[in-house]
Amino acid sequence: MTDKKLSHKVKAPVKRAAASSRRQSTRLAAKPKSTAPTSDTSNKEIENPAPLQELAGGFMQRLDAISRKLSQLALHKPEEAIDIATSKHKGKPAAAEASSSVDSGKTLVPRYYPTVDSKEKEMCRKLFSPLSAVPSWKTLQSVLIENPMVRIPIHRHTYDWLQTHVEDAVLKDIFDIVEEVGNICPKLTPRVEAALHVNVPSNVTEGMQQCALDTFLMGIIGTAQEYVTIYTKVDRNANELSMTKNMCRPDYLLMLNGQLVFKGEEKKSGDVRNIALELTEKMIPGSVGKDGKLDFLLGYATAGSNILFECIYGDDQMSECSEILNIERVADRVTLIVILVNVMRVARSLYNSRHVPQLAGIDGSLITLIPPDKDQDTAMSRLLSDIETMKYLKFMTRTGGFTKKDAAARRVNRDERQQQKKELVNYTVAIKRSRIPQGILQNIGDDEFLPAREIPIDGGSINMNESYVVIGCCGLNNIDLSNRCSEAGIILDARFWRSGASSEALYLTLKFGFETLCLHRIALQTTEENLGMRGWMERVVGVDVECIRKEVLYLGNDEYIDSWDYAIFDHQWYVSVENNLQSRIVSRNKH
Numbered sequence: 001m002t003d004k005k006l007s008h009k010v011k012a013p014v015k016r017a018a019a020s021s022r023r024q025s026t027r028l029a030a031k032p033k034s035t036a037p038t039s040d041t042s043n044k045e046i047e048n049p050a051p052l053q054e055l056a057g058g059f060m061q062r063l064d065a066i067s068r069k070l071s072q073l074a075l076h077k078p079e080e081a082i083d084i085a086t087s088k089h090k091g092k093p094a095a096a097e098a099s100s101s102v103d104s105g106k107t108l109v110p111r112y113y114p115t116v117d118s119k120e121k122e123m124c125r126k127l128f129s130p131l132s133a134v135p136s137w138k139t140l141q142s143v144l145i146e147n148p149m150v151r152i153p154i155h156r157h158t159y160d161w162l163q164t165h166v167e168d169a170v171l172k173d174i175f176d177i178v179e180e181v182g183n184i185c186p187k188l189t190p191r192v193e194a195a196l197h198v199n200v201p202s203n204v205t206e207g208m209q210q211c212a213l214d215t216f217l218m219g220i221i222g223t224a225q226e227y228v229t230i231y232t233k234v235d236r237n238a239n240e241l242s243m244t245k246n247m248c249r250p251d252y253l254l255m256l257n258g259q260l261v262f263k264g265e266e267k268k269s270g271d272v273r274n275i276a277l278e279l280t281e282k283m284i285p286g287s288v289g290k291d292g293k294l295d296f297l298l299g300y301a302t303a304g305s306n307i308l309f310e311c312i313y314g315d316d317q318m319s320e321c322s323e324i325l326n327i328e329r330v331a332d333r334v335t336l337i338v339i340l341v342n343v344m345r346v347a348r349s350l351y352n353s354r355h356v357p358q359l360a361g362i363d364g365s366l367i368t369l370i371p372p373d374k375d376q377d378t379a380m381s382r383l384l385s386d387i388e389t390m391k392y393l394k395f396m397t398r399t400g401g402f403t404k405k406d407a408a409a410r411r412v413n414r415d416e417r418q419q420q421k422k423e424l425v426n427y428t429v430a431i432k433r434s435r436i437p438q439g440i441l442q443n444i445g446d447d448e449f450l451p452a453r454e455i456p457i458d459g460g461s462i463n464m465n466e467s468y469v470v471i472g473c474c475g476l477n478n479i480d481l482s483n484r485c486s487e488a489g490i491i492l493d494a495r496f497w498r499s500g501a502s503s504e505a506l507y508l509t510l511k512f513g514f515e516t517l518c519l520h521r522i523a524l525q526t527t528e529e530n531l532g533m534r535g536w537m538e539r540v541v542g543v544d545v546e547c548i549r550k551e552v553l554y555l556g557n558d559e560y561i562d563s564w565d566y567a568i569f570d571h572q573w574y575v576s577v578e579n580n581l582q583s584r585i586v587s588r589n590k591h
Helices: 059-070 120-127 137-143 156-162 168-174 187-195 206-228 272-276 330-354 374-385 402-421 500-514 531-541 571-591
Strands: 153-156 176-179 232-235 252-256 259-267 297-303 307-314 317-320 368-370 425-432 453-457 460-464 470-478 483-491 521-526 545-556 560-570
Touching: 059 500, 120 187, 137 317, 137 330, 137 483, 153 156, 153 187, 153 206, 153 330, 156 176, 168 176, 187 307, 187 330, 206 232, 206 259, 206 330, 232 425, 252 330, 259 330, 259 374, 272 307, 297 330, 297 425, 307 330, 368 460, 368 500, 368 531, 374 402, 374 470, 402 425, 402 470, 425 500, 470 500, 483 500, 500 531, 521 531, 531 560, 531 571
Parallel strands: 153 176, 259 297, 483 521
Antiparallel strands: 232 252, 252 259, 297 307, 307 317, 368 425, 425 470, 453 460, 470 483, 521 560, 545 560
């Protein structure tokens, strides 16, 4: 792609951002072709290595077949190096050698490799994590080719083959070698390898050409779907009414919680820049921009094997955010994989910047988190006025307690902060009658139970199919999506202390914060005398006090107390905290 302002002829006018004469190339460095004579007279750049030549059938069957086989693999240690290409291993019979045929019933590498646990879940959550802030559309060219947060594991024979086409320095920043790092991703690894080796058909229908591109889309976007907890939907040639004109169906759509974040237009042939015009022609005016649903929308256009990525930032305004890639070239395939990883990250940051749920709810094994409503005001006034429940939260109490009117005013204020200012996610902690431990049930009056009903939440509803009791509130406060930080808090009826309710409520709250809002840091605050909360944080969660802020909590009458502050980070959540809390909940449920 030339570094100049676009001046090509188009079918309809569209405003495009002028390209800088110093714009960074968005194509990763390809290996310089050797000038030495070769006996290979083929004009095709891609030659699949022998282990993959025998794989036949459609691309999805190929992906599934490889996935099934690789999921059974065990891997050797680096010091026990084995020649995979010839499958020779000292002391092993010929029958143990690897086979390149999926249908043979043998694995692609020897079965006698020691087993190594896959780290795919942890790795993919980081690989597809949202950016810390939404980038400007002007910087997307460089953002989309940034190196992945973690390197993608591929097999040595694939890596060696890539070295003949792509610079080593580029490969080292993007890929790891499975046999060296001891980690295979049963889904991501074979899907990425299938994309790298996919056959790009020519002189076929548009639908058949889509199959090659789908190998990349399903390999990256499809894998992300399985590991990001936000509801993700991929579709083709489907109606989308939030940002798309009626009956103007995009060829490819990616939606997060029903919000379109990425789309594509595909044609068998033609000028890829002209085809890209359909990205804006099908848009509902005002869908993107300052007052739109998103700051901008990502998209792509294809013409045969050529693909171009675009950023739509106005009703008829687009900016190219990649060079025109040709997926027949190996180097461009590697670039495409990197771009799609970053498309998912940018899309999640775009969504998160505009969307904090207005009605949030989660059903757990013991308790249920539901949105606050006026039917709960009496229960909340009783809870906030209870001396035992509030004994460690004296800085929140009122003289004479909370009336029903006070509880209602508190609810309205918090609803406004949640729905309009996007500053918090507010839950009521409820427990169904059948889940209440017998020792506690006898201390609950009949007037405390609320009737069974269906409770609406964003994206569906929660069925409280039996009477229930309000036993507390919890949530995330002071949400800062730009810096991906928040604070978690909980108030729980003293009758339910040590019942497992607080552990599950905080677990569900933290899970929502880290895995749906994709926060980086969640802080929790308590006081020195609250030994139960401090012990829970240090022994169960596994984090130490971060700092002690002197005299920051005001009790009234010129009396202050210290705040003991704890913090949990996203990497701690995925590595240990989530498992610690799950184990705690399972242990409590057994009793």
